[in-house]
Amino acid sequence: MRSRLIALILIPTVLGVLVGAQQVIASWNAAGQYQRILDKAELSASVTEVAHQLALERDLAMLYIAAGRTPEREEPLREQFVVVDQATADMRAKAAAITTDHGESAWTLGRQILTRLPEIGAARTTVLKTEVLALPTLSRYAQIIVAFQQFHDEIAQGGEDETLAAAVRALSALAKAHEAASQQRGVLAAVASAGRFQSGELDRFMAARAQQESELEVFRSVATLEERQAYDDTVTGTLVDRAEVIRLRALALAGESGPIDIAPESGEDADFWFAAISGTVDGMWAVQKRIGASIIVQGRTLEDAARRDAVVAATYILLLLLLVLLITTMVAQSLVSPLRRLRREALDVAGSRLPRTVRRLRETGDESTLTVAPIDVDSYDEIGEVARAFDEVHREAIRLAGEESRLRANINAMFVNLSRRSQTLVQRQIKLIDGLEQGEQDDRRLADFFALDHLATRMRRNNESLLILAGQEPPRRWNHPVGLADIVRAALSEVEGYQRVAVEITVNGAVAGPAVSDTIHLLAELIENALSFSPRDTRVLVSTGTIDGGIMVSVTDTGIGMTQNELAHANERLAHVPEVDVSASRRMGLYVVARLAYRHGIRVQLRSHETGGLIAMVLLPDALLHATSPAYPTIPTPPPSGPWGAASRPNRSTTDWPSFALSLIHISEPTRP
Template identity: 45%
Template sequence: MRTSRRTPDATGVASRSPALPAARGRRAHAGQPAEEDPADPTRSAGPAVGGGPGTGAGPGSPRRLRLRPRTVRAKIVSLLMVPVVSLLALWAFATVSTAQDVARLSRAQQADAEIRTPVDRATAELQAERRAAVRYLADPGPDQAAALQAQTGRTDAALARLRLGDRHTVADAGDGPAEVAVRLRAFLGAAEALAGTRSDVAERRATPDAAYDAYTKAVDAALAVGGALTAAPAPAADDHGRAGTAGPARVPLELARAAELLAREDTLLALPGQRTAETLRKLTGTVEARRILTEAAARDLPPDRAAAWQTVAKGSAYADLTATEDRVLAAGTGKDARGIPPGWETSYTTVSTALRATADAAHTATLDRTDPLAAAALSPAGAAVLLGLLAVAAALVISVRIGRGLVVELVSLRNTALEIAHRKLPDAMERLRTGEELDVTAEAPPGRPADDEVGQVGEALATVHRAALGAAVERAELADGISGVFVNLARRSQVLVHRQLTLLDSMERRADDPAELGDLFRLDHLTTRMRRHAESLIILSGAAPGRAWRLPVPLTNVVRAAVSEIEDYPRVEVGRLAEAAVVGAAVADLTHLLAELIENAAQFSPPHTKVRVTGEPVGAGYVLEVEDRGLGMGPQTLTEANRRIEQSEALDLFDSDRLGLFVVSRLSARHGVKVHLRTSPYGGTTAVVLLPTALLQGAIPAGRPPAGPGDRAGREVEELPEQSSPPAAVRAPAWAEDTLPPPDSAPRTPRT
């Protein structure tokens, strides 16, 4: 016998599974396809990190992180966002780099405005005060004293711009390097230390050399602040030289030092008296250092600034200056080596002014004075940032448009597949199961030709849908044909059984031998069971039995007729039933239903036990209980049996052992009868049958109704003598032989 598809053998799964073909391509690396459980919520998730065959992951293993997106939308978004995020990261890097350059340029401009410019002003004032102090000591007079006093005021004013209160400087307010603040405090400390020197100069207690050294020390401290500012990080230079690193920024500092050395020359030349060897040594070193710094700085100037400086260097003022230096150095410490040489003042003023102007121009070229944001926007880095932003925006827009279109197509394809799988196909199957005709073309109309891969998949899905519907329609037609064949054969058998029962009735009336009469009763009983099995086949085929009654029949007679249709009727005990009658249209089906339940109770209970049939009226109708005292059914089996009875599902041809449940389910669904199986207190099973009020009519006295034409009920007992009756073990009790009147319509022989 074939095994039911609903209860597969757990030990034979592997043997029934077809051999899978050898995996190729990507499947060769992923392993054989697994049998997924539709109820598993994680079956749509991607593989776990590090998972796969041989990992030993099971129900008890800890859940691993899943990096694969679950939905189609998430997968496409992830795929499209990788290049966009990469491009965005590159743009962010360029933007951050440009912003850092802008920030450094802004800090450099801030430092230039708040520190460098005031320091350069203070340095120039200190140089002027040193010159005035030495000239005052060399030639004390009212004019020199007034000039020195005025210059001292200007120096103090320039130094005051570098202070913030009594303890802080302008370098402490910004976020510049700490070394700048340290050197600026050292410079202000050196400037404050000039208070004693100023007092000594004013009272002429200081020597010119001492005053020179004190002021020079303060100027060196000021130049050290400029060196710290030059050493601070600066933005990278562009093609136009607007920014600059430490190399270009060194040029203004060297020119400023050259200007300081030139100022020292002027001060040393203004010392009173004949030049000493020490003064000559200082002067020689200062001249040589100034010339070297000037030549080195001139070579590193931008082309336009270098051309301007060459004009000054080739001019008469610079030539007179160098000639005067050479004469002074050649004179040495002789008698004529004293005082300021003729023509020095004019050439010194011209060259000193040109040096300072060139240093300022070089500094302006090094540090662009324009807006840092505008400068950054006009630089190649700024252009890269703007173009990168446009590229990111374009890539994002294109990705969104392409991704949205692809997501819409795939989600639409997914929804179509789910709708076919979960709604259209089940609905079509249900309609075919109920006997409704189905138009395959109307259910799955062909769409327009596909122009892309996704459309081709949708077209293939529609083709599969139409093929499935066509197969279902063919299967339904085949099932209808088979049912028709079964009904035809069952009708023929039913007619023959009916004729056989009529013949047996006639033979029973003529028989005089008790043994022969007993055999006829046995044959009569077997024929009655054959009739019930033929009717079962008709019912399972979806048709109705041929027997029908117009008038109501007492419920007691219906129960007794049902008992008479089983093999072990002597074991059945029918309790006293309250008076009730069943409508004629439901008599045959109700008799068959009760016979199936009673036979089931008798077959699955020990032979020495009884099967009790009891009943009583209730508010919703009439309840009959069929109780056996067998081993009963397990909870799962009992639940499954009740489910089959309630749902009235289609017949499973591979589950032939449970045909009685299908018959009961069909009959109960046809008349609205509720059948429920439960565990009996005696260990067996109790079948509870609730007859609705619509199947019941006014009470008819229990007993046998008047015999109609051809009725066999009661005549055997009344007509046969007592000694001619078959033994009790052979003949059925009188109430179980045939307690129903003849039907108003008998089955007809179908046409061949």
């Protein structure tokens, strides 16, 4: 019942827990995903810093090359080397933390960043040690910066937040616009320093301007109002306006094919342009950092929210489990406790109280003192109704047991009455036959009298079996020990077909007087059973032997035997005194033997014979035995014709042992009912 109740409540609970667990797992996985997005956003912030500083290094390198590699231009360039190295060290550490869990593309770009970092040193060497021109230097640095900036697009990969994805697209577009503005700074600075546009520089300058405007359009289309406002507020002012004027003047002079003087009022056109356009570039960088910080905050917020959702869901599930456990315990306790009491007391009634009551009824027959204690279940539900119904069953069982006890007592009384009446007639018949035997001289008629005496003796044994089944004491008792050989002779006198019995008594011993009658009866039942279930042309052997604790009398036949199940069942009945039931009519001898053996502590066991048939082994304990001085001789087997078929008058010799046993029984019997 408990398991069924648990299953009844557990199934929907498990389903709810599975759904909740899926939510917990999904929230936890989302938290892990946002953590990885946060890692990529932090690397993106480092990329923004490195790209800005590296672009500045590139523009200074182009100015250095265009100015003829003078020491005055080299010093600020080398100072920028240190700043870039510091920025790349932080980016290298964060790029190394990107794994395949962050996405295959992110991992590939992270490896690409680490691979591109040594190219910065190679570019520096080329600038300082060779005569490379400004435009190739721009291209080389631009390739490195573009490779770095590709990582911006990987930030939102794996996430499902649209706001975060839009911020990432705005950051990527602004980073590209920043790079285009920086390239314009480097190209025009080199042009201003050289005083004219070199081959390809004008096209590169105009392409960078076009890319800047295109990327800004993309930025404005995907950026939020707040981000656009931040850009407008930051990338503005005098320097931005001045840079736009200088750019337009440079384009106008380039069309006139004359020298480029972008700032007539200034003696250093390159520095003047560099400072002006840096206002735009630095402003874009500031907006990039602001958007990058916003992305980091969003990633951290989403991660915290996902982890909080996972914790809340797990807490709810735990509370649900505790609530279900509490409800299950309460409901199960309210059902299982009465059921356990009902089961415990029902088993006690069935296994102890009712058998004890039935046994008391059989022993005393007094029903006045018998009461039925109700089962301790006082509920009014179905369990209580079952308990009351079982109480009624208990009362009805006791009532039926009482009726059975009365019926058994009546049957026993009938057994005793009929047996004693029959015994009286049999004893009178035996006395009459004894008188006729004493005065008879004719041998043939004397043999008939002996046969009648033998039949009467067998009838008396059957009457005594009825008394034993009724629980009465034996009517015949001896006051002195009787030898074992005489007991065997007396047992043979009470069976039919004694001529087929071979007796080998080789043990010196006698049985105590109070047990003589029952021992004779017990052996007679076993011998008759062996004769009944063996072919008429075979013999039954009665032999003795000594073992520890007493004398063993064996009755061996070569009959049909018994199956192992029948043999085990029969030995079980012989080992424990059986109750008289319907099967007693079919195996009355087995019941009689078991009761006689129990009465005197005799052990009886049946075993299968190797050549077929059975061996009935009877252990007479030392408590029943009395030693006698003469050794008992082996009693010879009588001839097949029997003593009654002899032509001469039967005598009381040892060869005529059944007749002698009859006389022994008649003479040694002290009382006769």
